[in-house]
Amino acid sequence: MSGAIVRLRDVVEINPGMRVGDVLEKEVCFVAMADVSEAGRITNFQTRPLLEVSKGYTSFCQGDVLLAKITPCFENGKAAVVDRLASSVGFGSTEFHVLRPSDEINGRFLFHLIWNPLFRRLGAKRMTGSAGQKRVPTAFLAEYEFQLPPLAEQKRIATILDKADGLRRKRLKAIRLADEFLRAVFIDMFGDPVSNPKAWKVKSLADLGSLDRGVSKHRPRNDPSLLGGSHPLIQTGEVANCDGYIRTYTSTYSDKGLDQSKLWPAGTLCITIAANIAKTGILLFPACFPDSVVGFTASETATVEYVRFWLSFLQKTLEANAPESAQKNINLAILRNLQVPVPPIDLIRKFAAVVSATESIRVAQRKSVQEGLLLSASLQHELLA
Template identity: 35%
Template sequence: MNVRMARLGDVCEVNPRAPRDIADDTVVSFLPMSGVSEGGFVSIEELRTYKDVKKGYTYFERGDVLVAKITPCFENGKAALADKISSQLGFGSTEFHVVRPSPGVDAKYVFYLLWNDKFRAVAEKGMTGSAGQKRVPADLLKRLEIPLPPLDEQKRIAAILDKADLLRQKRRQAITLLDSLTQSIFQEMFGDVEAGYPTVKLAEVTHRITDGVHQKPNYTDNGTPFISVKDITTGRLIFEKCKFISQDDHQKYTKRCKPEKGDILYTKVGATYGRPALIDTEIEFSIYVSVALIKPDRKRIRPKFLNALMATDLVKSQANRCIKGIGVPDLHLDQIQGFRVPLPPLAKQVEFEAIVDSLELNSRLNDSSLQSLDVGFASLQHRAFSGQL
């Protein structure tokens, strides 16, 4: 099937301007960056008055497509079709691009075009700005060449992708439930950990706390995985979308910082700071400066207990207090080393680990199913946007 190509900026309005006649008491929907999920939907919506948001926020309307433009939110896939917001008018983070389809262009079709790995790979190469604050420029969106079949065909493609994505969402919900169960069991076993057990500095129960390479590496098409914040923000170490470096660079970087199975990765830079992920693999990899590496002293604190502990409000509140100012959040290593953590008896930590092991077996089965669904969805997207569906 031959499909005509069009520039996105010719068939959609990118970052439209807000009307001038909005009354100050008009109720509008408000979406912070955290309100748009990496799963491609609106997860948090607030209601505010226009008076409170008319300055310093991005305007959009019901039916527009929102795409995060700043790293790592863009690479993580934060995007959504705002078709179910409560108010016709909306405002949100200034780090959103807004895409408004013209008549004859299906909004959901445009959303799926922009919410896919192929687009992210193209846009990532065109990002501008310094490390930690790189952004996708609006002009890149406007110049993007997209396939544009007739409207009925756009709707058909979007409906097929909707059904496939629904299956992935249900599988993710099952995985999320299992993950939340770990924290529930942690709370049940240890209760108010701060009040119930002696506390120590994190540095006292770890062999080392360091971070990854500070200079931007030379990326390669394949080789050794190179992990940054975007690869662990879900609370798991995920290699599927990571970058790669040469084996020589990996060996050089790991002389100072060598991740190993049982260590904890901890996000320390950017909006998603303060999230842990346990290294549960023997795969070798290197890490970027945005990620801290915590090596627990296993004779005093067990890795899976520490990983769950680092995800609690007790530790996150300490991280929050370390972040000051309006710049990019950046936890320093000495601040992480100084976190106060409770230390239950080792036997009780081991008991907790045994329960987590059982949950992880079920989780791995769900992960395997989700990976298959993800591969199938990516294949559907490729076929859909190349005229083969």
């Protein structure tokens, strides 16, 4: 890429102000931090009275670029071009920087410039403030230097990067559709798991297999002598954030750590019972986990795939009704006593086969998504460097 070296402040108005008296509407669009995705999109425009948001919030206009300033939102890529704005001006979280492009810089080019991983790494190093409240300072944005090609070249670069990002989104959508497909298959084969319209026999979850909490006897749990060995250790968050199968781990136990824990076999269904309630994932390798996770291994009357999908329909209800002290949790007795419709095992195994076949497709889709991410990163480096 060729072009003049400029600072961001040379071609962008940073956090421009506005006069509320110039706004004619009584209601305006509002964007909270939660309304901006890490995928670089505004997912929702709220509508709020102008008098409610005209003071104490950040204002912006159509075509501006919103950039989260606070950790971890900045590092995670919460940024977006403001499009589809239904009012003459919008308001949003005070944790947004607003970048207004001049006639010299294309808005989509500006977005990709501040959304790419290099910019985020540099910005993270310049953050100021205390832990958990660190923010990217305006000065970093103002002084950020980059090559500014001619407008026609900017538009070409932005189009290429938009297409690469669009391809990645389509691949992610295909993975989500696979999840929806399996839920639809479950309903078609077994009926609603709550109302049980097909009148299957009902058994307690404890009758369908072995159900026990993970083990971590030693205190403190983070004793360095317990960690750093060769035995995988799964945490609650890794269960909650998996997509049905636990493929990776970030912590390990030493032999001493294993001695005070329990190693669960591959194929175990992990169920969270604290903080994140009834989130599930099937282990693809032997692993230990703490007592905030329950392990379920199926008997001959069920499969872990059937139980996982059955629980997914109940998850929100279980979470909403969970007792809460310092944090929400459910105990082992609640899980063991859950009443499960039990269709014939041949039908359950047929569903497990559909899940397995679909998972093979999703593995290929996830690989494609990763390849897309690498392609996008490579293009960003090549086109924006």
